[in-house]
Amino acid sequence: MTRSGAPRPPLRRARLARAALLVAAAATFASFLGTRDLWAPDEPKYALAAREMLETGEFLIPHVNGAPYPDKPPLMFWLVALLGALGGGVGPATAVLPSMVAALFVLAGTMRLVRAVAPRAGPGAELVAAGLLLCAYRFVMQATTGQLDMLLCAFTTWxxxxxxxxxxxxAGTRRVVAAWALAGLGTLAKGPVALVLPVGGVACAALATGRARSLRGIVRWSGLAAFVAVVGAWLLPAAVRAVATGRADWLADLLFRQTLVRYAASWHHHQPWWFFLAVPWYDLFPASALLPAALAGLVRRDDAAPGPVPRQALLALAAAAGFAVLFFSIPSGKRGLYLLPIHPLLAALVALDLEARRAAWRGAAMPRAGLAVAAVLLAALAVAVAGLVGGAIPSDVPRWLADHGIALSPWPLAAALTAAALAFAVAAAAWPRRPAVLVAPLVAMLAVWIVLARTVYPAVDASRSPARLVAEIRERTVPGAAGAMIDFRAQFGFYAGRMLDVDPSDERALADAARRLAGREPFWLLLRREHLPLLERHLPPGRRPVVILERPVGDDELLVLASPATPRRAPSAQAPGAVP
Known part of the structure; x- marks a missing residue:
C-alpha cells in the first residue's frame, strides 16, 4: 500500500488486467446471443421445464410437457424461470444467460485457484490460466449453451x-462450510457429483502431496451440515409434495435411478474405458497443446528447486484432475462435457508450468513446441474449412450442407482461424523472452469464437431449429387444433406448446392417434418418417389423413399429418394430400 492507502501500481494493474479479461469474455459470450434458437436435446427441454414452472406455479417438482421430470434437479430451471419472469418470458436468451454468467465465475475462480495453490506465482500466471480456458473449445461452447454443466462447473471450481x-x-471453518455449501448448490444444479469431485479431488491431492493429515480440515461435520441444509431446503419439501400427490415414483427416479443406477448401469452414451483419456486433448484445444509439457514437468521438476511454483502445486492439481478422470471412467456411459469441472484445474496446471519454466529460464522447448503444434493444427483447420465447405477439396460436405438447407460461407471462419494460427506461431517464436506475447493467441481465439457465433451459428440454425416448422404448422392449421407427437421431443413442445405424447411402443396410443386423424375434430400429428409404418397399421381404410407439411429438421425427416377439418388452407408449396 502507498502512504495514501491506495493500492500499489502492480496490484492495481493486476486488478485491471483481471477485469479486462472478464469484460472480454463477457463480450465474446454476448456475441452468441440472438444467433440461434434453442437446440436439441437439452436446451429446449430445460427451457420448457422453466416455462412450465411459471405457467403452473409448481417450482418444487419440475415438469416437461405436463409430466414430472426426474432427470435433473431444479436450480437451472429456477434461474431461467426467474430471468423469464423479469424479461418477458422464457426464450433463447434467458435460457443461456445462466451459463454465460456462470462461465465468468469459472474464469474468476480459475484465477483464484492459481493463487490458492501457488501464492508466489504472480498475477501473470492467473491471467494465463483464465486465458487458456477462454481459448478452449469446450469451455466457450458450454458457456453459450443452455445446459447445466457450466453452472455445475462454477460451483465446483469455487x-x-x-x-x-x-x-x-x-484454515478456517468458514472456508470449509462455504465449500460444502457450494457443493450443495452444485448438487441442486446437476446432482451429487458436485460434492464428489471437489472433496474427492482435493483428498487425492492431499494424498499425492504427502498431506494426508490435512484431510481432517477438509471433511468436517460443519461442512456436511451446510451441504445437507442447502440440498434439504429443496429436497425435503419436494419429497413431501411428491408423496402427498402420489408421485413417489418421481422421487425414487430422482434419488436412485438418475444417480446410483445411472452410474452403476448406464443405459446410454456408452464409450470405451479410455474415452476420457482422449477427451481433454480436443475439448481443451488449442490450450491442450501445452498439456504435454505440463505433464512432463510433473516428473522432471525438482521440488527442492527455488521458484514461484512448487512441484507440490502441480502435483495437487494433476491429482485432483486425475481423480475426476478415474471417477467418470468407471461407468460405461460417458460424455465429453462430464470433464468440464476439471478444465479450470488443467488450465491452472498448464499456466503454472509455464510460469515455472519462464522463471527458471529453462525448459522452454516443450511449451514452444506445443504452441507451434497449435499453430499448425489451426492452419490445417483453416484449410479444411475453406477447402471442404468451399468445394476446393472434393467431398460430400457441400452436398450435405445443401441437403440440410445450410448456406454457409467458409471464408470468415477460415480467415479467423488463419489469424489464430499466426498468433500461436508468433507466440512460439517469442516466448518466454516476451511473456506478454501470449495475449495474441487469446485475442485471436476470441475473434474465432465471435466469427463462429455470427456466421456459422445462424447458418446451422436454419436446419436445426424447429421454430420454423412449428410456425408453418400454425399457419396451415385452424386455430385451436389439438396437437400430438409420436415419441415427444421437447424442442417441438417448447415452440408448439402442450402436446399429446404418443408412445411409439403403445399400440392403444397409436390407435387413438389414428382414430383422431380420421375423425372430424381439428387434430394434427407430428412424427418422424420412420414412425409412419407404426401409425399406418391403425388407420381405417379409405379415411387417410392429410399431409400438411413434410420437412427435414436436423437429421430427421418429419411429417405433419392432420384430420380433414384441420388445414386452414392449402399449403403454398404442396397441396394437401393423402399419406404417401
Whole structure:
C-alpha cells in the first residue's frame, strides 16, 4: 500500500488486467446471443421445464410437457424461470444467460485457484490460466449453451478453490462450510457429483502431496451440515409434495435411478474405458497443446528447486484432475462435457508450468513446441474449412450442407482461424523472452469464437431449429387444433406448446392417434418418417389423413399429418394430400 492507502501500481494493474479479461469474455459470450434458437436435446427441454414452472406455479417438482421430470434437479430451471419472469418470458436468451454468467465465475475462480495453490506465482500466471480456458473449445461452447454443466462447473471450481486454500494451510471453518455449501448448490444444479469431485479431488491431492493429515480440515461435520441444509431446503419439501400427490415414483427416479443406477448401469452414451483419456486433448484445444509439457514437468521438476511454483502445486492439481478422470471412467456411459469441472484445474496446471519454466529460464522447448503444434493444427483447420465447405477439396460436405438447407460461407471462419494460427506461431517464436506475447493467441481465439457465433451459428440454425416448422404448422392449421407427437421431443413442445405424447411402443396410443386423424375434430400429428409404418397399421381404410407439411429438421425427416377439418388452407408449396 502507498502512504495514501491506495493500492500499489502492480496490484492495481493486476486488478485491471483481471477485469479486462472478464469484460472480454463477457463480450465474446454476448456475441452468441440472438444467433440461434434453442437446440436439441437439452436446451429446449430445460427451457420448457422453466416455462412450465411459471405457467403452473409448481417450482418444487419440475415438469416437461405436463409430466414430472426426474432427470435433473431444479436450480437451472429456477434461474431461467426467474430471468423469464423479469424479461418477458422464457426464450433463447434467458435460457443461456445462466451459463454465460456462470462461465465468468469459472474464469474468476480459475484465477483464484492459481493463487490458492501457488501464492508466489504472480498475477501473470492467473491471467494465463483464465486465458487458456477462454481459448478452449469446450469451455466457450458450454458457456453459450443452455445446459447445466457450466453452472455445475462454477460451483465446483469455487469449492475446489476453498478446499485447496484449506489444504495449503489457510484454515478456517468458514472456508470449509462455504465449500460444502457450494457443493450443495452444485448438487441442486446437476446432482451429487458436485460434492464428489471437489472433496474427492482435493483428498487425492492431499494424498499425492504427502498431506494426508490435512484431510481432517477438509471433511468436517460443519461442512456436511451446510451441504445437507442447502440440498434439504429443496429436497425435503419436494419429497413431501411428491408423496402427498402420489408421485413417489418421481422421487425414487430422482434419488436412485438418475444417480446410483445411472452410474452403476448406464443405459446410454456408452464409450470405451479410455474415452476420457482422449477427451481433454480436443475439448481443451488449442490450450491442450501445452498439456504435454505440463505433464512432463510433473516428473522432471525438482521440488527442492527455488521458484514461484512448487512441484507440490502441480502435483495437487494433476491429482485432483486425475481423480475426476478415474471417477467418470468407471461407468460405461460417458460424455465429453462430464470433464468440464476439471478444465479450470488443467488450465491452472498448464499456466503454472509455464510460469515455472519462464522463471527458471529453462525448459522452454516443450511449451514452444506445443504452441507451434497449435499453430499448425489451426492452419490445417483453416484449410479444411475453406477447402471442404468451399468445394476446393472434393467431398460430400457441400452436398450435405445443401441437403440440410445450410448456406454457409467458409471464408470468415477460415480467415479467423488463419489469424489464430499466426498468433500461436508468433507466440512460439517469442516466448518466454516476451511473456506478454501470449495475449495474441487469446485475442485471436476470441475473434474465432465471435466469427463462429455470427456466421456459422445462424447458418446451422436454419436446419436445426424447429421454430420454423412449428410456425408453418400454425399457419396451415385452424386455430385451436389439438396437437400430438409420436415419441415427444421437447424442442417441438417448447415452440408448439402442450402436446399429446404418443408412445411409439403403445399400440392403444397409436390407435387413438389414428382414430383422431380420421375423425372430424381439428387434430394434427407430428412424427418422424420412420414412425409412419407404426401409425399406418391403425388407420381405417379409405379415411387417410392429410399431409400438411413434410420437412427435414436436423437429421430427421418429419411429417405433419392432420384430420380433414384441420388445414386452414392449402399449403403454398404442396397441396394437401393423402399419406404417401
Amino acid at each position: 469449492a475446489f478453490v476453498l478446499l485447496f486454500e484449506v489444504l495449503e494451510g489457510r
